[in-house]
Amino acid sequence: MMMLDFLRTVNVTRYISPLREGGSLPALVDADDDFKYVLKFRGAGHGVKALISEFLGGEIARMLGFKVPELVFIHLDEDFGRSEADEEIQDLLRASHGLNLGLHFLSGAITFDPVVTKVDEETASKIVWLDAFITNIDRTFRNTNMLIWKKELWLIDHGASFYFHHTWDNWEKTASSNFVYVKDHVLLPQASKMDEADTFCRSKLSEEKIHQLVDSIPDVWLNWEDLDATPDEIREVYKQFLTIRLNHSANFVNEAKTARNVLI
Template sequence: MSDFLRTVNVTRYISPLREGGSLPALVDADDDFKYVLKFKGAGHGVKALISEFLGGEIARMLGFKVPELVFINLDEDFGRSEADEEIQDLLRASHGLNLGLHFLSGAITFDPVVTKVDEETASRIVWLDAFITNIDRTFRNTNMLIWKKELWLIDHGASFYFHHTWENWEKTAQSNFTYVKDHVLLPQAAKMDEADAFAHSRLTQEKLNELVDALPESWLEWEDLEATPDEIRMVYKRFLTIRLDHSQQFVNEAKNARNVFI
């Protein structure tokens, strides 16, 4: 077990947080904290957890506020008394190691009309999402919270979309990020070159490799791919290295998209 994150155990399922395929839940854990539990048995399975883990921790490396991530165990006996069949099926399919995000009680959803983000911060967030190929920080779903008057980044499960097909991952690593045109903070992202320089000063090969090495073995045993966990880890490492080396590609894409937008 990696010691990169703490590991806790679910003690109580409180409630689902929203409708939809993933159906994350609010739970209590044995450290007396509440967590938003992302289930490996939901939606895109462990790949969404991998995206959440890598995306969230890379955001933290870049200095953003991200709720603490924990590995969170779900015992095989848990949820047998759950009345909702859909939730019971989800719990049954998620026994073992899942991912939890510390619950920010009282946080409110970021509203770009109400809260203005400075150009430096906006540019760094746009850079982050282009780097990890996060398609899901739009006006429709900002995936940011305001908590204690500070901006927090959440929900990176839609990142690294190449791993859902595992085809042409090297090409994706070198590509522009065309989805940046829909980014909620693009209008304020006037300092992309500065954000690029800052990110390169923070993200080293050693740090990125250490992060990928912390992925749990059980999340890397894929039935749809004939590859070992170490081989899968190597692809993630290579993807991040190539993407960082070719960051000017997506930086230019963001700058061009912003020029069209404004």
């Protein structure tokens, strides 16, 4: 399948430094468009599946109107890694030649602190809806994965979404699940408008938009050694997963409401 032009493609020109906050060891890099990016490596952790989660989760968040750093497909030349002194980083660079994913670097951004910054109930409910929809288990008090930049809230790091694809078993069951992990969401205490959020978010998403997004996943990220399926067959599962999830949003909305009632 021909990849749609959903994101720009840039090339890494300079590796600046590792960002050691996460286990996947992302890095700050310069690209040939003269911008800095946080580079997520295909050779790290969960590999291309984490990049797919980051891509789908980030762009769905953008469809819902949230501020998300621009995502780009970012190419890493095979020359990178040869002169790196740190063996761990050298191995990571060598394993990531080719197409990776980058997030525009928000210089001066600070980590969202729920004690310092209060999010209104409408916004909180929409973010909880988003994370329940994409099954994102990683927006907790321990790791909020949100930034404050220029006095506005930005969503980052959706690589822990779509966890079903790490096993690929019973994905249909996960697609219609309640998403019990919503009980740990950092914004759940403020999410008192889940029904309104459901109406809004469902109005912003459609089967057509979902299909266009999934069709933009690069073929090179869909050649999985642990699964006997073609890229188009894998795309079809993502399309069905998201469509089923959207049609069964009442399941995770009710789960969020129940979990919030227990919490407060």
